[in-house]
Amino acid sequence: LAERLQQQSVRATNVPEGYLCPITCEVMEDPVIAEDGQTYEREAIATWVRGNRTSPMTRQRMANVFFPNRTVKSMIEKWKGDSKA
DSSP states (O other): OOOHHHHHHHHHTOGGGGOOOTOOOOOOOEEEEEEESEEEEHHHHHHHHHHSSTTTTTOOOOOOOEEEEEEHHHHHHHHHHHHOO
């Protein structure tokens, strides 16, 4: 059990940066591209924009319009599958 937990911890530290939401710092489940060109977790950026009306990265005004980032989502899903092996 201890070895298994250690392996999971090592994997967690090896998360590619592009798979982490810049708001939550967690691996994204539903990545979306926002008006600022950045990818975020959908719920996190929607909540941020509702409260701030700006990009958390650039501070420029931003609409609450997002597009699925299917490429990043599939890369994360592949990475998760590879991590379990």
